[in-house]
Amino acid sequence: MKRVLEGSHAVAEAVRLAKVQVISAYPITPQTHIVEILSQYCTNGTMKAKFLRVESEHSCMAALIGAQSVGVRTFTATSGQGLALMHELLHWAAGARLPIVMAEVNRALAPGWNIWVDQTDSLAQRDTGWIQMYCEDGQEVLDSTIQAFLLAETVNLPVMIVLDAFYLSHTYEPVDVPEPEEVDRFLPPFAPKFQLDTAQPCAFGSLVGPGDYMDMRYQIALAMDDALIRFGDVEDAFAALFNRRYGPVEAIDCADAEIIFITSGTVTSTCRLALQELRAQGEKAGILKIKLFRPFPVDRIRKELQAAKKIAVIDRNFSFGASGIFAQELRAALCNTPRHPVVFGYVAGIGGRDVTPELLKEIYWLTKNSEVPQKESIWMGIQEVKYAD
Amino acid sequence: MPTDVLDRELVHSGHVGCPGCGATIAMRFVLKALGEKTIMVLPACCWSVIAGPYPQSALKIPVLHAAFETGGATATGVRAALDMKGDTETTVLTWAGDGGTFDIGFQSLSGAVERDENFIYVCYDNEAYMNTGVQRSSSTPYGAWTTTTTGKDWKKLRKKNIVEALVAHRIPYAATASIAFPEDLLRKAQKAKNMKGSRFLHIYASCPTGWRIPSEMSIKIARMAVQTNIFPLYEVEEGLRYTINYRPKEYLVREYFRLQGRFKHLTEKDLDQIQQMVNEDWELLLRKAGEHV
Structure with a gap:
């Protein structure tokens, strides 16, 4: 019911x-x-x-x-x-x-x-x-x-x-x-x-x-x-x-995608909207939603991402001194495959900040317009603060 | 001796307790009183080792080894599950040392007793973290050397009064007992078994290794702790009704202290002060029992 x-x-x-x-x-x-x-x-x-x-x-x-x-x-x-x-x-x-x-x-x-x-x-x-x-x-x-x-x-x-x-x-x-x-x-x-x-x-x-x-x-x-x-x-x-099934991961428009978002949790829903808009503009984007984190479905992830050029991992979390945790997991899953997409890591929505379709599209364009990642993780929406000594 | 105590042993001889270990004697008596329909929750303590390594067990009852600070909480879950299965007969027993009771497990114990969980909690008290090599606990008595209270830093703080802390919860039954008074210990364990709600037994269990005493002195020292009023035998029902079970004969604290290596640094003046503290505590207990004139 x-x-x-x-x-x-x-x-x-x-x-x-x-x-x-x-x-x-x-x-x-x-x-x-x-x-x-x-x-x-x-x-x-x-x-x-x-x-x-x-x-x-x-x-x-x-x-x-x-x-x-x-x-x-x-x-x-x-x-x-x-x-x-x-x-x-x-x-x-x-x-x-x-x-x-x-x-x-x-x-x-x-x-x-x-x-x-x-x-x-x-x-x-x-x-x-x-x-x-x-x-x-x-x-x-x-x-x-x-x-x-x-x-x-x-x-x-x-x-x-x-x-x-x-x-x-x-x-x-x-x-x-x-x-x-x-x-x-x-x-x-x-x-x-x-x-x-x-x-x-x-x-x-x-x-x-x-x-x-x-x-x-x-x-x-x-x-x-x-x-x-x-x-x-x-x-x-x-x-x-x-008659309902989710899969350990869900691949959305991944078959012909050149840039694939990696999402988890409710950010995925927002990203579905951003994806529609990007696709309407002719962009070859996709989403890989990670549902099962442990055990990590490495083989499925490799398969879904094998044709992509770049992935943009959205992390609503951070491991200080390293990078976003999903980004680490993705790098580890992909590094031993002969050819794999470049991994771009983005930190967003920490401590309850809103992750909007606009922010996700900004992440898409950042990824598309960069050859290689400038950093392991880019914190989105941070105002540069200059600290006094 | 009570006649309805098991003549079978539920502690096997293959345990790995030290010679003269008071905790092992305490276990033997308590299990004789509680019998085979008992499930034990065993947070980290000497007995985590004494019971023997996988795949052996020196105990002929089911044992759930548990995290150090979880004696009260783990037993809460065991009891709840047994009740859900319709088994109200099996006794749930938490068996913990003084560190797991007075210190790290105190919150879990207090929570369980406040909820009046239907179980028996036994603390065998050897007055320090003996399993890890004789470090001080809040049960270590005033005056004692431990490996973390050495030289001039011997412990100058009182032992926490755990029974009174539980009495403050209005626990249905709390009692002290000693391995040197087996009839009293067996009676109290059996009495606890026949009651409902939270029940607490505080058993004085000498430790030759940590107290620096010969193993053959284990029982004698435990007996003297009672005879000197350092560890009075008494019981409290519903947090109100005190009964003192043993009337000591004027033994002096000094005689108990002089037999143990852990107290050898104490001066006559220190011992006089300790005697005064013991007298004060006894007077307080008498007042609670309504016997003070």
Whole structure:
């Protein structure tokens, strides 16, 4: 049934439909709308789940690690500082092979206090072993969250569903919300591969020497590789029932494009508009939207970009001392291919700044009119400041 | 001895505790009282190692090793999941050292107790970070040497009173216990098992390695801590009703301190001052128990 939903509520509806059994949360703007609804669902019986009102994000993830280890389906949501506080336990959840699902609303990190969108919080967690999916709109958020449980439970790795603060979390859009019976056909009840059980006592997470430890880490690496294949299987199964599919990347007008934008999150929607205008002017432009960031779909990216001359990577994030993080990932994915496009990196929309079609077109012309990049990343819309000594 | 205690062992002899380790003795008694239908959450502490390396385990109950500061929170999740599966019978036990309880895990413990999570939290207290090599914690007592309070910088701050901090939460049950008083320890663990809500046991567990004592002195030193009033045995119900379980015979603090290498730098004057502090604390406890005249 089509409903007009906030992005946050699209997450909540997906969690309801996934029949999550334990939810744990600590409030942080702009994540709150997700967990407020879920708290009400647990109270009024809409969901048969336990809602844990913990005293920090660190304890939130610890509680989910405990619950998931007993063999129930779990969920939380957070943002920015909250995700940063969870960092240690993000490693723990993946290392313990627990299929926890989390919605992460991208928020800029302090100081100064900023509640608006910026991807640095989630991208800084790229090495924790979590699968990461960046969503563009409310429908994709709902669908991806439902899919996340099946993917997580198939490969025994946690999944982070990432959505932009306010532009997505607080924006109302029509969203097709499936019926519970339909989702049940797609997502069976959680069948844990291991669990704490007094009838079969085992120790989880014991001291482990260098030999076994490295083998265990290799198993995680293999599971991540497998997740790329399983992502496709999950999308096939979902498409068969709901007729919607997103892909690990989406190539828009890439076939004959000479310059391709690389986007993620809601910037993609804005870029679709800029692309229409550029195409109307006869420009051979395209967009490659990156949805799946971990595992990084390197082969697909190489294939989609093989004919392009240049790519313009839009980063709403930054790694100080290096460059925009998507730009780094793109360079790394392309460098070993025999011929590949020149990588131009642009930083835009940091801390909630608007990324307009005009800005994206400016990026296009900058890219078209330059032979080679002047810098690893060009910060867009910065006024040059001369500092006193 | 209580007769309904398991005669089977749930701690196997293959553990890797040091000779004379009080924490190992404490585990043996507590598991005898709680039995096999127990799931343990084990944040970083000596027992993370004592339990043995993968793929072995010295404990015959399920163990979830957990991050250092998450004892209360991880147990919260384990309990919630068991409840969702309809298992209200299994006891959830967090087993943590003093560092994981008094210091880094205090927020998580306080949060869990404020929510009155239905679990037992045991802190085995060896009064320093022993697993990492005897660094001071907020449980390290006044006067002690540790590897981070050396020479003239021996610890000149009081030990945090963790039981009183939990009593301030109106926790349903909080009690102190000692490896040198096994009947009292077993009774308290069994009492805790038969209650609901958050329950806290603070077990004094001597550490020959860190306290610089011979391993055969482990029990004697733990007994003297009680007999000198340094570690009184008492229990508090609903954060209000105090019961003092043991009446010491006028032992002097001095005798307890003189047996331990960690206190050997203290002068007679220091020991007099410590005696005064111990007397003050005991008077305070008596007043709380309504026994002060």
